[in-house]
Amino acid sequence: MTNKPTACFLATAFALVALAAPALAQNPGIDYIGYGWETGGLLPSEAGDELVVAAVATGADPVFQVDFGVDELTFHMYGMTSGGEVPLGGGAVMVNYSGGFLDIYRDPAKNADWGVNPPNAVAPATFVDGALAFRGEFTSLTFYYAADGSGAYEGALNGLDGEVIDDVCANCAYTWGGSFTLAAGAQIPDGYHVQIDGMLELDGSVANEDSTWGGVKALYGN
Amino acid sequence: MKARITIWLTVAIVASLPLAAQAQQLFDFLGQADLPDGVGDALTLHGVVVDPAPAATPVPLDFADFEYTLVVTDLLLDVDGSPQQYSGGTLVLYEDASTAADHADPSTFTDGTAVLVGAITFLERTMFTATLGTVSGSVDWTGGAMVGLIAPQDLDGWLFFSGVNAREEQVEPGNDEVWDGKVEPHDPIVENAIMNWGELKRRF
Numbered sequence: 519m520t521n522k523p524t525a526c527f528l529a530t531a532f533a534l535v536a537l538a539a540p541a542l543a544q545n546p547g548i549d550y551i552g553y554g555w556e557t558g559g560l561l562p563s564e565a566g567d568e569l570v571v572a573a574v575a576t577g578a579d580p581v582f583q584v585d586f587g588v589d590e591l592t593f594h595m596y597g598m599t600s601g602g603e604v605p606l607g608g609g610a611v612m613v614n615y616s617g618g619f620l621d622i623y624r625d626p627a628k629n630a631d632w633g634v635n636p637p638n639a640v641a642p643a644t645f646v647d648g649a650l651a652f653r654g655e656f657t658s659l660t661f662y663y664a665a666d667g668s669g670a671y672e673g674a675l676n677g678l679d680g681e682v683i684d685d686v687c688a689n690c691a692y693t694w695g696g697s698f699t700l701a702a703g704a705q706i707p708d709g710y711h712v713q714i715d716g717m718l719e720l721d722g723s724v725a726n727e728d729s730t731w732g733g734v735k736a737l738y739g740n
Numbered sequence: 741m742k743a744r745i746t747i748w749l750t751v752a753i754v755a756s757l758p759l760a761a762q763a764q765q766l767f768d769f770l771g772q773a774d775l776p777d778g779v780g781d782a783l784t785l786h787g788v789v790v791d792p793a794p795a796a797t798p799v800p801l802d803f804a805d806f807e808y809t810l811v812v813t814d815l816l817l818d819v820d821g822s823p824q825q826y827s828g829g830t831l832v833l834y835e836d837a838s839t840a841a842d843h844a845d846p847s848t849f850t851d852g853t854a855v856l857v858g859a860i861t862f863l864e865r866t867m868f869t870a871t872l873g874t875v876s877g878s879v880d881w882t883g884g885a886m887v888g889l890i891a892p893q894d895l896d897g898w899l900f901f902s903g904v905n906a907r908e909e910q911v912e913p914g915n916d917e918v919w920d921g922k923v924e925p926h927d928p929i930v931e932n933a934i935m936n937w938g939e940l941k942r943r944f
Contacts, residue, residue: 545909545910549768549770549790549920551766551768551792551795551922574793574794576768576790576791576792576793577770577788577790586791606868608822610866610868612868630794631794632764632794662868662869662872662874664823664864664866664868664874664876666864666876668866668874668875668876668901669868669874670868670872670873670874670903670904671872671903672872672905694872694903694905694920695903695920696874696875696901696902696903696904696920696921697874697903698876698901702876702899702901703899703926704899704901704924705764705765705766705899705924705925705926705927705928706764707764713901715768715901715902715903715920715921715922716903716920717770717905717918717920719909719910
């Protein structure tokens with residue numbers, strides 16, 4: 519665990535700007551969209567393939583006080599290893615991934631660019647620049663696909679690092695969303711295999727819309 | 741001298757012109773769905789549309805000055821099961837600068853200007869677990885203040901995709917599920933260009 523600045527410093531350094539925005543859900547969360555690629559392609563997902571996702575936040579609960587006019591939040595999910603497809607019947611499949619991390623970066627450059635045929639000069643590079651806001655490790659991650667190539671995913675994470683936390687928090691984050699492949703007709707940049715649209719949520723109630731990143735940290739006893 | 745008769749035709753020509761490759765285009769939304777009680781009943785969805793930057797919206801939206809909401813009504817459940825099959829719904833994209841969307845008051849999603857109105861031709865909802873699922877469907881745009889910005893050949897067959905989550909931590913009172921999704925064309929579209937006959941000739 520790296521030496522962490524104090525909560526007071528982090529609260530100041532995070533450019534606290536109140537935004538007039540509705541809460542995204544009952545839990546504080548960040549909405550994101552992005553694209554992923556898997557070694558060996560998708561679908562099928564073969565055992566041992568690695569899935570990588572690059573995404574941008576399109577909204578954040580007011581408790582985070584993120585000013586999207588100043589910063590972008592980018593997501594980089596990586597190191598997820600496919601366990602192969604499990605048929606569910608009716609042409610649907612389930613893919614469990616082992617390992618992997620979800621990083622969120624806060625970056626005033628606002629330069630996120632998926633490009634084509636990743637990895638490339640901009641992906642994931644433009645999704646991993648800036649300050650590390652959150653790093654979580656997946657304790658579970660499962661993708662599901664229906665026969666038409668549309669699907670969904672969900673995963674649970676431990677918090678490991680980043681501005682929002684001072685210490686490891688177990689099972690403190692949850693991410694889910696829709697996943698859509700070329701077979702479903704989704705608009706996907708060349709070289710990418712799946713389009714995702716999801717949410718990252720932090721457990722705990724949103725008690726105070728005036729909370730700062732420090733307040734979010736307090737949810738985990740930090 | 742050969743008589744030259746010049747006939748000027750000033751005609752509003754609606755054309756989609758090939759332009760450079762464009763960024764991905766979508767209307768990205770996060771909403772709450774109220775599921776039907778059974779076959780023949782209707783699903784409703786109230787969502788907020790967000791700026792998808794660096795992706796783009798298919799028609800220009802001003803997120804700095806307006807809030808955009810997406811509302812689905814009258815989407816009838818035709819076949820129950822897995823997947824569920826729906827049809828007959830209306831999807832409206834609203835632009836509003838006065839009231840913030842609030843799931844406690846659905847009317848805050850339907851005020852303002854209807855910038856795009858569409859017919860949902862079909863929609864399927866598939867649940868993989870008790871709380872996680874997916875939605876896919878198709879929308880034909882039929883009206884709204886901005887429908888003229890979409891070339892006629894690009895109005896039909898837009899894709900409606902969404903993840904579905906029914907965890908109680910996600911769902912607002914009075915609703916059944918959170919839908920996090922998008923409405924997008926199959927391929928990026930170009931803005932409908934209106935030009936006169938002379939301009940069109942010069943391009944070709």
